[in-house]
Amino acid sequence: MTDFHTLTRELQRQNDSKIVLLVADGLGGLPLEAGGLTELETASTPSLDALAKAGTLGLSTPVLPGISPGSGPGHLGLFGYDPLQYQIGRGVLEALGIDFELGPNDVAIRGNFCTVDNAGTITDRRAGRIASEIAAKLCEKLDGITIPGVEVFVRHVKEYRLVIVFRAAGLGGDVADTDPQKTGVPALDPVGKDPASQKTAEVAKQFLAQAREVLKNDAPANFLTMRGIDKKPAVPPYSEVYGLKAAAIAVYPMYRGLARLVGMDVLDAGQTLNDQMDRLKAAWNDYDFFFIHFKYTDSTGEDGNFPEKVRRIEELDAAIPRITSLNPTVFMVTGDHSTPSLMKSHSWHPVPVLLSAATCRPDRCQEFGESECIMGGLGQFPAKYLMGFALAHAGRLEKFGA
């Protein structure tokens, strides 16, 4: 079937254009009171408003109407990949989130330390929310486990959470969780759903048997359960589907990992937005496409901190001139999903999109905000098509058919 990437593969053309995708994580919001303004509408954003006036606005639907996406599907959509076609397992996302570089032979697993009694029955699924320092040491011990023919990696994430990676050719990624999701029962045995995954299940069993021995005196963290056992999806890279040499400038590891998944180079982003802007400028001549990630619009939304989310949007607005001064051919500002402070969570609300380019057809929008975006020239569209607009405005697509 001829899909979007079939077209972009076939029609892509090279030129000197530069595309910037600035993702303000969880950008979309809600007013705190009926008739009020959202966080984005409340914020004073002179730079974004100027871009909105000259450019084109719209609203994107990350996955499907009503579906609140996680960071994985949210970003894959923005990168132009159908989030329903390319699904990222929990173990893979957890590994991406600690900058673990997954290869094609890797099976990634999210582990949870737990407490078991003498009979092996789980009494606490989170090992008393064990402190990170202790858990990190236990992970080092587990990392010493050896299984013939398989490389084993164990890395700590946070508190009771860890990542286990098995590396060997021929391991399948379809293995059921061992976490029984309740206490009072033993952990389940790993079961693979096909022959290759059965091999993985056997490796997991050996690992768990050794882990039980290694951790036997480490109560409350005297065992662990496994969840989201999966391989990374085979995502065709940016260079192939778009002909773009792409770079990611993201402070948080999860977003670097998502960018790596689609074949972007991951640049040192430093710690602050200013560091990111320095990096953008320094790398400007080396890439066609830049993905810049700003986390704090999401984390403040998750915290339910409306004024702080407003302040973070204003902080982002102040950085905009550092991008526009580089004269990108196409400059897009959007989010991977909405995170209304009112809801303290990701939501399904469509996400404001701003696209700025010389070939924008004017709409009547005067500033960047959710209500204004409803009247934008991009309309409401699936996020996975944003890259279509970007490539078109960058002059990077030939005509389809004659």
Next chain:
Amino acid sequence: MTDFHTLTRELQRQNDSKIVLLVADGLGGLPLEAGGLTELETASTPSLDALAKAGTLGLSTPVLPGISPGSGPGHLGLFGYDPLQYQIGRGVLEALGIDFELGPNDVAIRGNFCTVDNAGTITDRRAGRIASEIAAKLCEKLDGITIPGVEVFVRHVKEYRLVIVFRAAGLGGDVADTDPQKTGVPALDPVGKDPASQKTAEVAKQFLAQAREVLKNDAPANFLTMRGIDKKPAVPPYSEVYGLKAAAIAVYPMYRGLARLVGMDVLDAGQTLNDQMDRLKAAWNDYDFFFIHFKYTDSTGEDGNFPEKVRRIEELDAAIPRITSLNPTVFMVTGDHSTPSLMKSHSWHPVPVLLSAATCRPDRCQEFGESECIMGGLGQFPAKYLMGFALAHAGRLEKFGA
């Protein structure tokens, strides 16, 4: 799968309604300066504005967001066919463009006269852009080539371009180009990608061997290359998918050919818009559906001639009363794609759509223009669904389900 045509096949119903689709080729545009008006917004269009006020506006996406379509996919979309499902090869389009009626056993090929040296190496891929009169004579010579069991047609198009058609049962349409896309090398041998296409490749080889002999003294046009070798796609006709008896009134052969592809009768359109209107009136009682094609909004856009595109839109507007006076049940005015004068090319920008019918739900649009269309009641929609609106407003679709 239940797709759009499954539904229209199942739900279609006959009545006395008349549907008119007026295609102003390349209608959509861009302002020349930021904050300015497009060609359509600049033009004085009292008749279209009156229709817009009473009817419903919208914007259509011909193929997918960001994709600039050629005339083929652009029109197939307007006719209600998914342009990604029904793809038209270059050879087929070239044959349609010279009014050559392709049958189901025909393989159409675009030929380019070229210059080769004694060793058969291509020295000029366009035979010095040979004059049309000379090339036409060479095509007559080539038309005399005979191949046992195959009817051979050679027709001149323009300058170095020609069309070759092989007619025989069992010939496949998947043959690689023989044009090597560069000079300094010989033309490639035709290679078929499946057994039926291999038969076509063998026919092409025989043709090329004879052509080399026929043209040997005709330098710079002493050989030819082949491109876009294809059969016409098996498009289910209007009569079947919509239950419509349809007629095309188009001055240019390419659009007559596209209409023929979907089973429309092609009427004599004369040379002018006025001739087309005369024909429409004369044929009014004989058909359910009329496709009227107006070329000059595209050609002036391609020329980058903003004021002339404006003037052509005004010319079209002046003809509108000749259509409305016939009281069509549904009257649609749109384009097959945008052709902004600013870009001198087809573009991906969504296309203004105007639908006028007694059952239109009012929107707040006051005139026909791109910015106004953003707020139109049809919203932004894939062009392939326009025929759904048309059939519905014509009362030609039963209810789906009980």
